[in-house]
Amino acid sequence: MTEPTPLPAPPLAVTMGEPAGIGGDITLTAYARRSGAASGARRLPPFFVIDSPERLEALAARLGVPVAVREIAAPEEALAVFPDALPVLRQDVPAAVEPGQPDPANGPAVVAAIERAVTLTTEGRAGGVVTNPINKAVLKQAGFRHPGHTEFLGELAGGATPVMMLACPGLRVVPVTVHLSLREAVDSLRRETIVEIGRLTADGLRRNFAIARPRLAVAALNPHAGEGGVMGREEIDIIAPAVADLRALGIDAFGPAPADTLFHEAARTRYDAALCMTHDHALIPLKTIDFAGGVNVTLGLPFVRTSPDHGTAFDIAGTGAADDTSLCAALRMAGEMAALRRETPA
Numbered sequence: 128m129t130e131p132t133p134l135p136a137p138p139l140a141v142t143m144g145e146p147a148g149i150g151g152d153i154t155l156t157a158y159a160r161r162s163g164a165a166s167g168a169r170r171l172p173p174f175f176v177i178d179s180p181e182r183l184e185a186l187a188a189r190l191g192v193p194v195a196v197r198e199i200a201a202p203e204e205a206l207a208v209f210p211d212a213l214p215v216l217r218q219d220v221p222a223a224v225e226p227g228q229p230d231p232a233n234g235p236a237v238v239a240a241i242e243r244a245v246t247l248t249t250e251g252r253a254g255g256v257v258t259n260p261i262n263k264a265v266l267k268q269a270g271f272r273h274p275g276h277t278e279f280l281g282e283l284a285g286g287a288t289p290v291m292m293l294a295c296p297g298l299r300v301v302p303v304t305v306h307l308s309l310r311e312a313v314d315s316l317r318r319e320t321i322v323e324i325g326r327l328t329a330d331g332l333r334r335n336f337a338i339a340r341p342r343l344a345v346a347a348l349n350p351h352a353g354e355g356g357v358m359g360r361e362e363i364d365i366i367a368p369a370v371a372d373l374r375a376l377g378i379d380a381f382g383p384a385p386a387d388t389l390f391h392e393a394a395r396t397r398y399d400a401a402l403c404m405t406h407d408h409a410l411i412p413l414k415t416i417d418f419a420g421g422v423n424v425t426l427g428l429p430f431v432r433t434s435p436d437h438g439t440a441f442d443i444a445g446t447g448a449a450d451d452t453s454l455c456a457a458l459r460m461a462g463e464m465a466a467l468r469r470e471t472p473a
């Protein structure tokens with residue numbers, strides 16, 4: 128008896144992001160090098176974008192990117208269209224889009240694209256969600272009440288605790304506190320939060336990256352890990368107890384490790400992910416080492432979500448200067464994560 132032919136993997140759902148930002152630019156140029164042949168890179172997994180077909184066509188003409196855009200009525204059409212044209216599931220934007228000049232009137236369309244991508248992925252009609260950057264200040268003006276995608280996706284997933292992780296070859300970082308002022312981040316630091324984020328990070332590394340026994344470095348908050356309490360007590364009162372809790376859960380964690388010596392080349396070989404207490408402690412090393420190739424991935428969700436590591440870059444939107452390397456890395460990582468989840472369901 129012959130084996131049944133496996134069904135092809137569903138296409139990834141890419142959101143429009145803030146339409147005045149570089150999301151459209153990098154989606155078009157990434158699609159143009161989907162085969163990987165011209166750039167020498169690996170090919171991209173098939174995807175469709177939730178956006179306005181007319182605005183993407185106009186943007187392709189403005190940028191001089193030779194990409195055909197084709198509207199699809201359902202994600203199931205994307206695999207057949209993808210070799211010849213960029214498949215676009217229609218999401219109209221009510222206000223005219225001028226690169227670099229955001230209009231909060233388009234906020235509801237930006238949010239709807241994210242919601243639709245999540246719904247399609249949850250239904251199994253898309254393989255994962257790949258988000259283009261949103262502008263948090265513009266969306267706030269439009270009434271969006273979440274600090275970013277990460278928190279919104281947690282809510283769309285029914286109240287899951289979402290964990291932001293940024294990854295590039297050779298480094299993964301997780302900020303324990305995310306979209307808060309530095310003062311609020313320090314004030315909000317809790318032993319239980321570090322333990323929960325550490326536990327979800329270890330789970331996420333097993334499930335999405337096939338790391339059987341993840342090693343976690345837990346970075347200090349203060350200079351010299353507080354120098355025995357002389358430069359702050361958070362290490363003694365909060366972080367060291369959290370590391371002990373993680374170890375008691377069977378997780379291979381060490382720390383609090385002085386943050387300034389945690390990211391040089393040799394140090395990076397000692398862990399699979401570094402938990403950092405604030406956003407910039409985590410993201411500065413990663414974006415310094417590999418801004419172009421970094422990927423933002425959300426762990427702790429029942430579906431796959433990745434994103435480029437950068438923002439809306441209004442200063443270069445519509446100019447052709449935007450580098451799509453991070454989006455391409457996000458697409459490849461989402462494809463690999465989705466494949467792993469299909470092979471070994473939770």
Ligand SMILES: NC(=O)C1=CN([C@@H]2O[C@H](COP(=O)(O)OP(=O)(O)OC[C@H]3O[C@@H](n4cnc5c(N)ncnc54)[C@H](O)[C@@H]3O)[C@@H](O)[C@H]2O)C=CC1
Pocket residue numbers: 149153259260261262263264276423434435436437438439440441442443448449450451453
């Ligand atoms: N996943 C998301 O939705 C993210 C959204 N953002 C949002 O983006 C907005 C702008 O944030 P910024 O801090 O200014 O960061 P940004 O990443 O948009 O820009 C910082 C600098 O990097 C450059 N840059 C960014 N991406 C680039 C690319 N692909 N190619 C070439 N140059 C690039 C920009 O031109 C700018 O000079 C904010 O509203 C922020 O919240 C930021 C990061 C991630």
Ligand SMILES: NCC(=O)COP(=O)(O)O
Pocket residue numbers: 261274275276277278410423434
């Ligand atoms: N700096 C990372 C960032 O802002 C990403 O936010 P999110 O929209 O992916 O939650």
